[in-house]
Amino acid sequence: MHFLTHTLLLAQAAPDADAIAREIARLQHNYEFLSYGLMAAWIIMAIYVLMMVSREHKLKGEIARLRTMLEEKPRA
Amino acid sequence: MRNYILYGLGAAAALLIARDINVIAGLPREASQGAIFKIIFFHVPMAMTAMLCSFVALIGSVMFLLTKNFKYDALAVSVTEVGLAFLAANLVTGSIWGRVIWGIWWAWDARLTSALVCWLLYAGYLALRNAIEEPTQRATFAAVFSIFAFIDVPIVIFSIKWWRTQHPAPVFWGGGSIPGAWAAVAGWNWLAMVLLGTVLIAIRLRQEDSQREIDSLRRMAHAL
Numbered sequence: 017m018h019f020l021t022h023t024l025l026l027a028q029a030a031p032d033a034d035a036i037a038r039e040i041a042r043l044q045h046n047y048e049f050l051s052y053g054l055m056a057a058w059i060i061m062a063i064y065v066l067m068m069v070s071r072e073h074k075l076k077g078e079i080a081r082l083r084t085m086l087e088e089k090p091r092a
Numbered sequence: 093m094r095n096y097i098l099y100g101l102g103a104a105a106a107l108l109i110a111r112d113i114n115v116i117a118g119l120p121r122e123a124s125q126g127a128i129f130k131i132i133f134f135h136v137p138m139a140m141t142a143m144l145c146s147f148v149a150l151i152g153s154v155m156f157l158l159t160k161n162f163k164y165d166a167l168a169v170s171v172t173e174v175g176l177a178f179l180a181a182n183l184v185t186g187s188i189w190g191r192v193i194w195g196i197w198w199a200w201d202a203r204l205t206s207a208l209v210c211w212l213l214y215a216g217y218l219a220l221r222n223a224i225e226e227p228t229q230r231a232t233f234a235a236v237f238s239i240f241a242f243i244d245v246p247i248v249i250f251s252i253k254w255w256r257t258q259h260p261a262p263v264f265w266g267g268g269s270i271p272g273a274w275a276a277v278a279g280w281n282w283l284a285m286v287l288l289g290t291v292l293i294a295i296r297l298r299q300e301d302s303q304r305e306i307d308s309l310r311r312m313a314h315a316l
């Protein structure tokens with residue numbers, strides 16, 4: 017009788033395997049989405065920086081082209 | 093000299109972000125939300141940086157209309173573009189947090205909707221600038237539009253106080269119950285975002301200088 021009471025109490029106190037598995041899955045899901053969030057934020061910033069770099073190249077190219085054109089025009 | 097200041101600010105921003113990521117990774121999981129709560133340390137500072145950018149854009153736009161000095165127009169467009177990138181990152185991180193905590197990617201509540209409208213308004217500002225060729229007309233129309241767009245900013249900020257929203261009530265610096273050390277981490281990360289934003293704005297301002305140089309070279313080319 018005493019043994020049975022102890023077993024019942026232990027069963028109530030200790031989480032079953034399913035509960036542990038559910039908690040592990042919840043934690044993994046949480047970390048997975050946290051990493052998605054952080055990646056998404058930095059990818060957006062990186063895309064913006066790349067757009068800036070591309071614009072910088074275009075502007076420099078355009079300035080060089082116009083300067084060359086202006087230097088050649090008076091000679092013509 | 094300006095280059096060195098820019099490199100220094102960039103290095104400070106990178107170091108601070110690396111330090112913050114390290115500190116945030118070491119924080120314990122929040123009791124009810126778990127690890128996903130840590131996304132707030134980026135979500136909130138990014139929103140605050142975007143709102144700061146929109147305020148600077150307002151000042152730049154008003155100053156342009158008062159003085160007709162193009163350096164204010166350049167400031168307005170630079171901060172708007174950088175703020176738009178921060179707001180996009182804020183919306184995406186918030187949506188990912190919502191998927192875990194609410195079980196949905198998006199809710200059409202006052203905060204989320206007004207933030208999306210804010211993003212669309214400032215994207216419209218950039219589209220308007222691309223649509224107008226003449227620089228003075230472009231700057232004037234854009235300044236008026238920017239002032240109009242700013243009306244949405246207080247709505248975004250105070251929507252969680254004015255209305256009952258799906259979005260949580262203010263957690264940081266708004267009467268929410270959060271440990272002081274966590275609020276300090278968010279504060280440091282905001283400083284990192286502001287530094288990063290300042291570097292990006294400075295680079296963007298330089299590109300506006302180049303654009304003005306192109307405009308003047310084109311005028312010279314037409315005159316010849």
